[in-house]
Every structure is written in structure tokens, then in C-alpha cells.
Amino acid sequence: MNKDQLSSIMVIFGGTGDLTHRKLIPALYNLLNENKLPPSFAVVAIGRRDKTNEEYRKDLKEAAQKFSRFKIQEEKWADLEKRIYYYSLNFMDGEGYPDLEIYLRELENKYKTQGNRMYYLAVAPEYFEVIVGDLHKNQMTEKEGSWRRVVIEKPFGQDLESAQYLNHKITHAFSEENTYRIDHYLGKEMLQNIMVIRFANAFFEPIWNNKYIDHIQISSSEVVGVEERGGYYEKAGVLKDMLQNHMLQLLALTAMEPPVRLDTQSIRDEKVKVLKGLQQMSTEEVKANVIWGQYGAAGEIKGYREENRISPESNTETFMALKVQIENFRWSGVPFYIRTGKRMPTKSTEIIVQFKSMPKILYWQEYEDLQPNLLVIRVQPMEGVFMQFNAKQPGTETQVVPVQMDFCQNCHIGSNSPEAYERLLYDVMRGDSTLFTRWDEVEYSWRFIDTIAKVRKEMNIDFPNYEAGTWGPKKAQELLQKDGREWWNI
Numbered sequence: 001m002n003k004d005q006l007s008s009i010m011v012i013f014g015g016t017g018d019l020t021h022r023k024l025i026p027a028l029y030n031l032l033n034e035n036k037l038p039p040s041f042a043v044v045a046i047g048r049r050d051k052t053n054e055e056y057r058k059d060l061k062e063a064a065q066k067f068s069r070f071k072i073q074e075e076k077w078a079d080l081e082k083r084i085y086y087y088s089l090n091f092m093d094g095e096g097y098p099d100l101e102i103y104l105r106e107l108e109n110k111y112k113t114q115g116n117r118m119y120y121l122a123v124a125p126e127y128f129e130v131i132v133g134d135l136h137k138n139q140m141t142e143k144e145g146s147w148r149r150v151v152i153e154k155p156f157g158q159d160l161e162s163a164q165y166l167n168h169k170i171t172h173a174f175s176e177e178n179t180y181r182i183d184h185y186l187g188k189e190m191l192q193n194i195m196v197i198r199f200a201n202a203f204f205e206p207i208w209n210n211k212y213i214d215h216i217q218i219s220s221s222e223v224v225g226v227e228e229r230g231g232y233y234e235k236a237g238v239l240k241d242m243l244q245n246h247m248l249q250l251l252a253l254t255a256m257e258p259p260v261r262l263d264t265q266s267i268r269d270e271k272v273k274v275l276k277g278l279q280q281m282s283t284e285e286v287k288a289n290v291i292w293g294q295y296g297a298a299g300e301i302k303g304y305r306e307e308n309r310i311s312p313e314s315n316t317e318t319f320m321a322l323k324v325q326i327e328n329f330r331w332s333g334v335p336f337y338i339r340t341g342k343r344m345p346t347k348s349t350e351i352i353v354q355f356k357s358m359p360k361i362l363y364w365q366e367y368e369d370l371q372p373n374l375l376v377i378r379v380q381p382m383e384g385v386f387m388q389f390n391a392k393q394p395g396t397e398t399q400v401v402p403v404q405m406d407f408c409q410n411c412h413i414g415s416n417s418p419e420a421y422e423r424l425l426y427d428v429m430r431g432d433s434t435l436f437t438r439w440d441e442v443e444y445s446w447r448f449i450d451t452i453a454k455v456r457k458e459m460n461i462d463f464p465n466y467e468a469g470t471w472g473p474k475k476a477q478e479l480l481q482k483d484g485r486e487w488w489n490i
């Protein structure tokens with residue numbers, strides 16, 4: 001990659017926020033450490049508070065020390081730090097943008113960044129429209145011979161209608177090609193690996209369909225609770241916080257057809273087809289197939305309703321489990337069970353493929369409890385692939401037992417996978433939007449979510465209904481049990 005193409009100014013709206021400290025700055029440091037940042041690069045972090053560059057850089061250093069995957073080396077940090085500038089602006093005040101433009105141009109001359117800019121909106125969603133609108137009004141979104149890209153954090157809208165509205169506003173200012181909608185799960189190593197595992201191995205692809213697969217489980221559990229994000233989470237709940245984006249992206253990558261080529265559009269085309277194929281459930285189906293949960297206190301651990309900035313009567317859900325069907329030739333009849341929640345026993349994201357059983361002859365007659373074949377794509381914290389199959393236990397009798405093969409790519413010393421944000425920021429700079437969500441992906445995911453949200457709104461559930469530190473409400477187990485299946489916690 002020619003580093004000149006990466007030359008740019010990264011303008012962060014929300015410079016004093018959590019995301020900038022925990023993710024963006026550590027990611028930039030790691031990129032610099034791996035020699036991926038061009039010399040002609042600078043950051044302008046915008047915040048409302050008054051701060052000097054020195055004060056701001058000091059805060060960032062502390063955050064980088066805490067959150068960067070590489071240890072901070074003074075010399076390298078100094079190289080990054082001197083290129084980070086704090087700019088105080090109330091971004092709701094349209095009057096301030098002409099001065100910002102002047103400031104950015106000065107830095108562009110200083111750093112020879114050729115007018116290229118990445119606008120990163122690390123702010124609450126209600127500000128997206130205003131910021132993009134003011135950038136556009138002040139002719140900051142386009143420049144002949146330069147690139148101007150906008151990066152938008154989730155949630156992209158609150159439902160289909162608001163997402164369409166927001167998208168309309170954004171396309172006014174930035175083309176689809178220059179709009180990078182972040183889903184940080186797509187930056188995770190193993191999500192990028194799903195396509196490789198599926199399409200580069202003769203083992204898997206031929207049996208990746210309803211003839212051989214019994215069902216698929218996609219599970220993402222967290223140990224933490226809502227933390228300090230009560231204000232946001234009360235509105236989003238797990239449905240909009242995890243299912244609409246991360247979980248549906250995991251599903252799309254697991255279920256998609258092989259793309260004709262590995263280019264951005266071909267891959268996204270296939271993902272969209274999966275989202276389009278999601279069964280639109282009736283009210284009754286939503287009630288039967290979607291399970292909701294909210295954690296209650298356990299010992300020292302607070303219940304959701306006792307958390308900071310949460311209503312004591314809150315009906316927001318922190319857990320959900322659901323059964324979905326993809327209505328196409330490959331997947332007809334194969335249920336996908338999705339489960340995600342906060343305050344569960346472990347932090348883990350996995351895709352578990354359970355294959356159909358062998359005909360119930362031969363070993364079945366003697367060993368009724370023969371275990372199914374499983375393929376597990378481990379996304380985090382372990383990254384790798386796990387397989388379970390049956391083999392003969394050594395000995396004079398023929399005893400069949402399940403055995404496991406476990407490939408873990410980050411368990412070895414020296415392996416240190418890049419953080420999702422490193423890959424994603426680097427991709428924005430080089431203009432590769434494959435790992436970002438295209439508008440129609442967002443659109444179809446909202447179509448699916450809206451149907452569920454509508455039914456949910458009418459439902460009264462007796463919350464809290466699971467104890468912090470457990471696998472969710474009992475009904476989540478029953479969802480699979482009634483189909484003769486169990487959740488796997490591998």
C-alpha cells in the first residue's frame with residue numbers, strides 16, 4: 001500500500017468521549033507501532049470543553065497506557081502525540097464550522113495531507129445529522145482531487161424509518177462510497193476468518209447446508225452489566241445494541257453464499273441476500289420464538305434496575321434468545337438460534353454448527369448417547385476453530401466417545417491479534433469499505449428488527465427474570481428444549 005494514499009487528517013467529533021480514549025487513540029498508537037500510519041497524518045479531536053493540547057494529550061496518554069495492546073514506548077508515543085490537536089467547538093453551533101475549516105487547512109498545509117479527511121462521528125446518534133449537515137453547508141465534505149470520508153458509529157437510526165431519514169441526510173453530503181458505517185465486530189479477526197474457513201476448505205463448504213446441518217447457534221455473552229451507559233442503553237436494549245448489528249452480521253457471514261469475487265460489493269451483495277431472506281415473523285411467531293430477559297441482583301452485583309441512570313421500573317431487556325429461519329434453498333428448515341446478553345457467566349462469542357446425526361444403525365444401537373459432530377468458530381476471547389467428532393476409545397472393547405480438536409490462534413505466546421478498530425481505521429484510510437455495513441444491509445436488518453420490536457412493545461414481561469451471572473431466563477433453555485436441542489457452552 002502506497003502510504004501517500006493514507007495521508008489524511010482524522011477529525012474526531014467526540015474527542016473527549018469514551019470511545020476516543022478506549023478505542024480510537026489506542027488503535028492509532030498500535031497502527032503507528034506497526035508502521036502503518038503515514039508520516040503525513042494528524043488528528044484533530046473536537047470537544048466542547050476548553051482544554052489545551054498539552055492537557056488533552058496527557059489524558060490520551062493515560063488511556064493509551066491502559067487500553068493499547070502494545071506497551072507504550074515514549075519515543076513512539078511522542079511521535080503520535082505531537083500530531084494530535086484538541087479543538088474546542090460546540091458542534092451544535094453551526095457558526096463555528098468556518099473557523100474549523102481554516103484550522104484544518106492550516107494543518108493540511110503543515111502535514112501535507114493533500115486535503116484528505118476522515119470525519120469520525122464518535123458522538124451520540126442525535127448529533128449525526130447536525131454535524132454532517134454543517135460539514136456539508138460549509139463545503140467541507142468534498143474537495144476535487146482529495147478524499148473526504150465519514151465514519152458513523154452505531155446505532156444507525158432507532159428503527160427503519162429513522163435510519164432511512166438519517167441515511168437520506170447523509171447521502172446529501174457524502175456518497176455511499178464515502179460513508180463508513182461501523183460495526184466493530186466486522187473488524188474482529190475471526191469474523192474476517194469466517195469466509196476463509198468456509199470458502200478455502202473442501203471440508204466445510206460442501207456440507208454447509210440443510211442436508212447436513214441440524215442447526216446453528218450464534219451466541220455472544222458478556223460478564224459486564226450496563227456499566228456507565230445507562231442513558232443510551234435504556235433506549236436501545238439488547239435488541240438494538242447487539243442484535244440489529246453485531247449478531248445479524250455474524251449470521252450473515254455464517255449463512256451467505258460464496259461471493260463471485262472478493263471485492264467489497266460482491267461480498268456485501270451476498271450478505272444482503274441473507275438479511276433479505278430472514279423470515280418475517282408473525283406476532284404469534286415472535287411471541288413463541290423470541291425470549292427476553294433482564295438481569296436481577298446476585299449477591300454484591302446490582303440488578304439492572306439498580307444501575308446508574310436506569311429507571312427502577314425499567315422494562316429494557318439485557319438478554320435475548322431467538323430462533324430464526326432463513327428462507328432460501330441452502331437453509332430452509334435449519335433453525336438459527338441466537339443468544340446474547342449482559343451479566344452472563346462468561347465473556348464469549350461463538351458460532352456453533354451442529355451437524356445432523358448419522359443414521360441410527362451400527363454404533364447407535366449400542367451407544368444411544370452418541371454425541372453430534374460440532375464445528376465451533378470461536379470469535380472471542382479465544383480465536384480459533386474447535387471440532388468435535390466420535391472416535392473409538394483405545395481398549396479391547398469398541399467404545400465410541402466424543403473427541404475434540406481445538407485450534408486456537410491467539411493462545412500461543414507472541415500472538416497478539418489487532419484490535420477491531422485498528423483494522424477498521426486503516427481500512428477507512430485506504431478506502432476499503434468491505435468491513436463496513438452498506439446501506440441496504442442496515443435497511444434489511446431494521447426491517448427484521450422492527451417486526452420484533454413492534455410485538456415486544458405490546459408485551460408485559462415480569463422483569464427481572466434472570467440472576468446476574470447465569471445463562472438468562474429459563475425460557476431461553478426451553479426455546480431449544482422444545483425442539484429437542486440444548487445450548488452448547490463450549
Ligand code: BG6
Nearest residue numbers: 154184185222241242246349380
Ligand atoms: C457494543 C455494545 O457495540 O459492543 C456494547 O454497544 C457491548 O453494549 C459491546 O458491550 C461488545 O463488544 P465486544 O467487542 O466487547 O464483544
